[in-house]
Amino acid sequence: MKLIYILFLSVIFSVNVHAQGTGGKGKITGKVTDAATKQPVDYATVAIYKQGVAAPFNGISTDPKGGFILDKIPAGEYKITVDFLGYQRTTIEHVLVKDGGNTTLNDILLAPVPHQLKGVTITATTPTVENKIDKMVYNPQNDLSAQGGVAIDILKKVPQITVDIDGNVELQGNANIRFLINGKPSSIFGASLADALASIPASQIKSIEVVTSPGAKYDAAGTGGIINIILKDSRVEGVNGSINLSAGTRRENGSFNLNVRKGNFGVNAFFSGNAQINTNSPNSRTRNSTDSALNRTTLLQDGSNNFKRNGYESGINFTWNISKHDDLTAGVGFNHFGNHGEGVTNQDQSVFNVAGQQLSNLQSIRNSSSKFNGTATDVNLNYKKTFDTEGQELNILYSSSFGNNSFSSFQQQNYFTAGIPSTGIRNNNPGKDHETNISVDYTQPLSKDFTIETGGKLVFDHINNNVITDSLAGSTFVPNAGQTYGFTYDRKIYAYYLSASTSLFNKFLDVKAGLRDEYTSTNADFQGVTIPGYNTLAPSLVFQHKLDASQSIKLSYTRRIERPEYGDLNPFLNISDPHNISTGNPQLKPELGDNFELGYNKSYDKGANINIAAFYRRNTDDIQSFTTFYSQLDINGTTYTDVSLNQRYNLGSEVRTGVNLYGSVPVTKEFNLRSNMIFSDRISNNPGSPSVSGFAYRLNLNAQYSFGHDLSAEFFGNYNSSQKGIQGVNPKFVFYNFAMRKQFLNKKASFGLTASNPFSKYVGQRSTTFGSNFNQVNIRNIPVQSFGISLSYKFGKLDFKKDNEKDDKEPGNREESAPADKGR
Structure with a gap:
């Protein structure tokens, strides 16, 4: 890592010297x-x-x-x-x-266009990656390999983001990310982030904004940063829209967009749906453990799981330009997603004494199933007022999200040894979630080079949750009072911020500094648990120097907070696999993160672009999962044997240092290459344990070639290395795909073909976990091979008229619209 930093600083220094000599x-x-x-x-x-x-x-x-x-x-x-x-x-x-x-x-x-254009398709060249002072923007319009895919497929290509085989997302190596849709929160991310990202078709996404060092206007939640998914809409006069359909061996989806705008009033409506076809994933687990008498237990689990997923989303948005200085926008969205899994696992549990003699052998078969359904209704109302003074602006935003989620699971274990009765458990877990955000933001330029921004925000979050559990007694399931309960959870966040931006030394240096204060109050009726309130001060500071018109250097600092969510706090024990039990920890404290970033960006005459970002992140009271092995564990009067209990803890501190390298090179007019590389080292310091260092890297390459006649092809390959953690090693991940697209009807329509991992049916995942008295190896084979086709058609009559807003000023694209803490 020291070598990487030396090279990084040497490049910037040499470029700066060159620039100073021009x-x-x-x-x-x-x-x-x-x-x-x-x-x-x-x-x-x-x-x-x-x-x-x-x-x-x-x-x-x-x-x-x-x-x-x-x-x-x-x-x-x-x-x-x-x-x-x-x-x-x-x-x-x-x-x-x-x-x-x-x-x-x-x-x-x-000069205005001399006559009205009818039936015209607009072709605009937008750079795939835009590097702005406060964020990086990825535009997937020409992303061929994501056609027919979902949001998670696009995220795999975004600089500074890594995505594993299960759809878990990290930003600069940190998984504590605040996800937004059009700059606003949604309970769609609360119950299952992977399902939510798999329910948004790629055809619906206009851009993805990545904010690694959010300023004071942004809420302080998410130590990793913010990812804002901007959905497509239109502000062009007239009636227009698009239809997108795709079918494949693993996934099917479709979407419809309709935009109507007349004068100062516009409406955008959309519907999209998708389904992941049932797939089978073989898996195995081997665990060796010892008890207090030094007896050794070996547990072998071998089986497979069938899994399928579906979802749809719809919404309607209104815009009204009331006057030159007054705009009103409103929207209603509805989202639904769900999944269903079924599995069969053969189990062999053997116990040996110190001399190696077998004391017992227990063989069984476990049948299990799980089902999840989640819905979210989002409403928002935004008023924006500008003034005659350039840059003076007032924004008032109200947004509310209503979620209904239901999770159910079942497992039954039948033994091959005579005389041992079957065991089993089933539960139903319905819940409701309501989050409301109210914010006021005001911007006041005091001079040409000095601007202040201020505002406040209220966040109210209320959750009702019930757990109904039955246990197998003989041949029937009977109520389990010890595992049946309900609770309510309320969290309130009160925030205020003040920031200022200016240029110093005759515009040599642009500076933006701010301070945000957030107070959090949490109440939950977990038995015997009181969660104290806490106040968080989150400063931020950005320095940017433009070496010339084509290159700049930026240094930033921000403090972030990761609040434990209700799922992290909930003491409910998930016993869907009696040998691998998980639960929440109501004693968790918030995690604090101090993030530093040094970035350099350079654009070249012929369209090439490079971006280098070195980062240092230090988290205190670091929230991590930790596994403890019990030879026997009593839960409400029931004794479970050979159990790994997984729970979240505040485990000391974590320091991550790394560098992200991004480059885009138009090799020829027809051939373009893009690559993104992340190298990072994570050091975890846990009281009473030695520190653990884990180096990881991610490499990807995107090659696109245009054959002419509106025919183009693309290759994308991605490699995520394995990484050592506090209790084992997370597996590596390799993914690649090919795609082609043919446009016709004056680029109104397109036909595409995609192939993902076409030469291997499965991606093997081998991970290890260990503790003082156990070690285990998990092996999973994930089906990723797929082939698909996609169709897209744009329709409508476009009447061109100058609008008084540009895309970057639309609601949802504004910095000030980014709301509070990470989705639940």
Whole structure:
């Protein structure tokens, strides 16, 4: 890791020295107006090219008054282009920039398109990865291998994110991530994150925003950071939409979008559904353990599980531009997902004494099943007011999410030894969840280079949960009073923040600093448990220096919090496998994380881009799962033997250091390569135990080739290494796929083919777990091989009209809309 950091700093230093030697810098200023009405054109796209070069090296959007400033431009000769939807492009050739000079252009007039366009398909070139001061944005529009897939397939390609075989997501190696949809919370993420991410079709996703160092406007929850999934909508005048269908050997899904906009009012409606076809996963577990008498027990479990998943989501959103300064948006969404699993496991349990003599042998077969269903209804209302002063803005947001979840499980163990009765348990676990967020954010520019932001937020979370358990007695199931109970859980979060941004040393350095204060109050009627309230101060600081128009360096710090969720606290014992029991820990304290990041970004004339980010993360009161082995465990009067009990604890501290390398290179006009690499080392320090260091890395490669005639192909390969943890080793993961897409009907329609891991039916997963008196090896074979086809069609008549908002200002894309703590 030291070598990586030395190389990282050497690259930045050498580039900086080179940049300092390029001579003075100048700037270009101008204003864009409508040639017919003479009104300013806000959010027009201004691009700058080196004279004679085909690709731009920088760009900017005009402000609400039509103005723009392109600064830190090296001396030379340039070409400027100005574009906006519904207008003809304007080009200004041979713009001269002198050292330290200010080149002021005459008013740039945009001429409207002379006639209304009918039945037109708009093709816009959006970079796959955009690196902004506060976040990284991944745009999957040209992601061929994710066509017909779901959100988890796209996340596998996003820089700084790793996804394992089970759909567990980490951001810079940290799994404590706050997931949002359109910048707002949803209880869809509460009950099962993997199911939720597998229920959102890739065709519905416009972009994914990754925020590793959130500022004070962002809620402090999630020590790993924030991932915001932006769904597609449209602000184009007229009626238009799209239909997407896919079918395959493992997954089927479809989606429908309809957008209607007339004048100042717009409506977006959508529906999508998907299903994962039943798959069978063979698995085995071998555990060796010793008891207090030094007798050794060997447990062999060998079986398979059938699993299937389904889900759908729908929603309708309204936008109303009440006036020049007042906007109102509202939306209602409904989500449903579920899964069903069934398994058969053969078990062989043998006990040996110190001399190696077998004392007993018990053979059995266990039949099990589980079923989960979850629904979530989300409503939101957002009012935004702007003022005559550029940048002054008021936002008021109300959002509420209602969830209903039901989980049931069954297991019965039948013994081959005569005289031993069968054992079994079944339970039903219904629950309701209601979360409400109310926030007010205000931005006030005090001068051209100094802006303050402030606001407050209230979060109210209420959960009702019931557990109904029956145990097998003879040949019938009877109520188990010790495992039947209900509880309520209430959490309130009160937050306030203040931040300021400015430029220092004649715009040499951009600085943004903030402080957020959050107080958390939690009440749960777990028997004999009182959860104390706590206050958290979360400072944040960002420094950014633009070396020139094409490269920048950024240093950031932020403090984050990971609150234990009700599932972590709930003392309910999951005994679906009597040899592997899990439970919550109501004594958990919140985990605090201090995150530092140093980043460098460089864009090249012909479209290449590199991004390097080194990070240091230190968590205290680190929340981790820990397994304890019991030769005998009594639970409400029932004794279970040879049991591994898994529970969450605050286990000291964890330090993770690493570097993320991302690069995109257009090798030729037709051939493009993208790669992302993460190298990190995790050190866990646990009181009373030696520290554990685990190095891990992730490598991926994306190659895309265009054959012309609207035909293109793609290859994507991903390798996640294994990593040592506090009690064992997590397995490695290899994944690759191929895809092709043919567009036709003037790019309104497309046909695609995909193949995932086509040369191997299963991906083998071998993990180990050990403790002072046991060790075990788990082997799973996960079916990932699949073949699929996809169809997409865009329809509608588009009437172009300048809107007074651009995409980055839409509700859900704003920094201030990111809400509170991680989904339950």
